[in-house]
Amino acid sequence: MQSWEQLSVMQPRVVLMLTKVIERNRLAHAYLFEGSSGTGKQQVALQLAKSFFCRNRTGAEPCQTCRDCRRIEHGNHPDVHFIEPDGQSIKKHQVEYLQKEFTYRGVESGKKVYLINDADLMTASAANSMLKFLEEPTADTLAVLMTERRQKILPTIQSRSQQLSFAPLPRQLFVDKLEAEGISSGNAVLLAGLTTNYSEAITLLEGDWIAKARSVVIQLMEELYQRPNQVLFTLQEKWLPLCKERWQQEKGLDMMLLWLRDVMYTKVGKQDGLTYIDQQKQIEQQAFSSSHDRVSEKMSFVEEAKRQLQANANLQLLMEKLLLTIQEG
Numbered sequence: 466m467q468s469w470e471q472l473s474v475m476q477p478r479v480v481l482m483l484t485k486v487i488e489r490n491r492l493a494h495a496y497l498f499e500g501s502s503g504t505g506k507q508q509v510a511l512q513l514a515k516s517f518f519c520r521n522r523t524g525a526e527p528c529q530t531c532r533d534c535r536r537i538e539h540g541n542h543p544d545v546h547f548i549e550p551d552g553q554s555i556k557k558h559q560v561e562y563l564q565k566e567f568t569y570r571g572v573e574s575g576k577k578v579y580l581i582n583d584a585d586l587m588t589a590s591a592a593n594s595m596l597k598f599l600e601e602p603t604a605d606t607l608a609v610l611m612t613e614r615r616q617k618i619l620p621t622i623q624s625r626s627q628q629l630s631f632a633p634l635p636r637q638l639f640v641d642k643l644e645a646e647g648i649s650s651g652n653a654v655l656l657a658g659l660t661t662n663y664s665e666a667i668t669l670l671e672g673d674w675i676a677k678a679r680s681v682v683i684q685l686m687e688e689l690y691q692r693p694n695q696v697l698f699t700l701q702e703k704w705l706p707l708c709k710e711r712w713q714q715e716k717g718l719d720m721m722l723l724w725l726r727d728v729m730y731t732k733v734g735k736q737d738g739l740t741y742i743d744q745q746k747q748i749e750q751q752a753f754s755s756s757h758d759r760v761s762e763k764m765s766f767v768e769e770a771k772r773q774l775q776a777n778a779n780l781q782l783l784m785e786k787l788l789l790t791i792q793e794g
């Protein structure tokens with residue numbers, strides 16, 4: 466279980482806004498939590514439910530020990546209802562179930578909370594049914610809709626909900642979250658550099674692709690400085706077979722960019738922000754042998770390659786040109 470203070474480390478702005486309205490007993494009847502996967506939307510929603518039900522809270526902080534708090538923590542409170550997609554969508558009958566439940570008095574206290582995950586997956590009929598509820602809220606009820614794609618929520622539903630945007634997790638918190646899932650430190654730090662979306666990070670781990678790509682990037686960047694005659698061979702034998710899909714090609718270029726950023730960070734004394742922390746000696750050598758302007762120029766070469774990739778340039782020719790251009794410096 467977490468306190469509001471602990472949750473504020475992840476989402477300080479959201480937590481500040483919610484705790485203020487809880488203390489003033491001014492909660493809205495519906496909230497729309499929007500943010501990428503892993504940013505704490507569900508943890509905050511559950512904490513909000515505890516504060517809503519808890520009769521022993523101190524300010525906004527629920528006691529965590531009363532019957533309501535314990536049952537919410539264990540996921541078996543009779544007046545806290547979860548709605549998840551049924552297959553690929555949230556269907557009308559699921560929302561109609563909510564509407565029916567809203568007509569009943571709460572089992573424990575007369576209050577009810579409804580938490581709807583992936584609210585953007587509501588079908589048109591389900592969304593319209595939800596809109597009817599939001600237009601005619603029932604007293605002592607609280608609805609929390611959660612989504613990663615707010616733009617897919619009906620504008621009329623958005624306008625009838627208090628919208629709160631969840632910021633990406635701070636880098637170290639995201640790394641800690643990944644490491645807690647058993648991901649190695651090197652891969653966790655790299656993933657935190659590539660994305661702030663937890664679901665995307667987990668997808669990148671599938672098939673051990675991220676570890677293999679990291680190894681190839683390290684090899685390429687080392688060869689560019691120490692064994693330039695080997696670079697195109699490594700490109701042909703390792704990079705191209707590994708990066709067949711567009712997303713892999715894009716992430717591969719992002720990894721190269723993160724390496725060059727590490728070189729830049731080292732030149733300006735910001736080693737605590739390194740992505741390839743286990744390659745610090747190699748990065749320091751490259752930083753020593755390159756000027757600030759030259760590193761910046763190399764980063765711009767990679768950015769240009771990313772733009773050309775999006776314009777459907779031939780991958781092999783694009784990468785050969787990029788590596789040779791970087792090598793010239």
